[in-house]
Amino acid sequence: MNGEIQIQKAYESILGHDFEKAIEWFEKAIAAEPNNAAYHYKLSITFARSNKLLNAIEHASKALELEKENEVYRYHLQVLHARELVEKAHKQLSVESEHAERAIFLLKEAITLDPLALEAYLILSEAFAFRKDYARAYQTVMEAVRLDPNHELAKQHAVLYRQKMKYKV
The missing domain is CATH 1.25.40.10 (Tetratricopeptide repeat domain)
Known part of the structure; x- marks a missing residue:
């Protein structure tokens, strides 16, 4: 069984602005095809848009692990790590400026x-x-x-x- 139907449902949920439901559908697609890097990447993007940065990094890392040479996945993970550093710096400045x-x-x-x-x-x-x-x-x-x-x-x-x-x- 592949996850294409679940991916389609995830995109339908995104178009309906239901990102939580999209996440559920992406997770179901990954359950069907756990080694599909593209599914992890797509889930990562949805987590990032939902401000769930740690989950986004986890799935971006998995996508890159599955396809080590994919420059799109590598860049996406870099951008997520940059966001993580910005958040840490912002917290640091607000606590002890x-x-x-x-x-x-x-x-x-x-x-x-x-x-x-x-x-x-x-x-x-x-x-x-x-x-x-x-x-x-x-x-x-x-x-x-x-x-x-x-x-x-x-x-x-x-x-x-x-x-x-x-x-x-």
């Missing part, structure tokens, strides 16, 4: 894994600003603006950091 060094390290690693991680640039710029390193905060937030020229928060922070650099606050 006076020790921003660890968060900065995590955010730089996240950007290495996913150079398009806009949130990582925004949080990294905030970490630099907290240390009153407004030049680096400005430089970092401008990377976010380059990624998304219409991102209002990034543009506002760029103006703020530029003013603080000018007046050396």
Whole structure:
């Protein structure tokens, strides 16, 4: 028995915006074909969209384990690991922002894994600003603006950091 019918049902659930049901259908497809890397990958995407990052990483890892040379699976897993690092850094900054060094390290690693991680640039710029390193905060937030020229928060922070650099606050 293969899992194609379950995959079809999962996609129908996604189109109906029922991601929990989609997850159930993907899991049934995997039960039918546990070594089908594509099914693990698809489930990983659905978990990621549902903000279930650890589950997403687990299935992305399984997909890559099953198809070690698949660059799409490898990149997807990198992006998920980047999101995980951003979340850890964000928590670290909100708990003990006076020790921003660890968060900065995590955010730089996240950007290495996913150079398009806009949130990582925004949080990294905030970490630099907290240390009153407004030049680096400005430089970092401008990377976010380059990624998304219409991102209002990034543009506002760029103006703020530029003013603080000018007046050396």
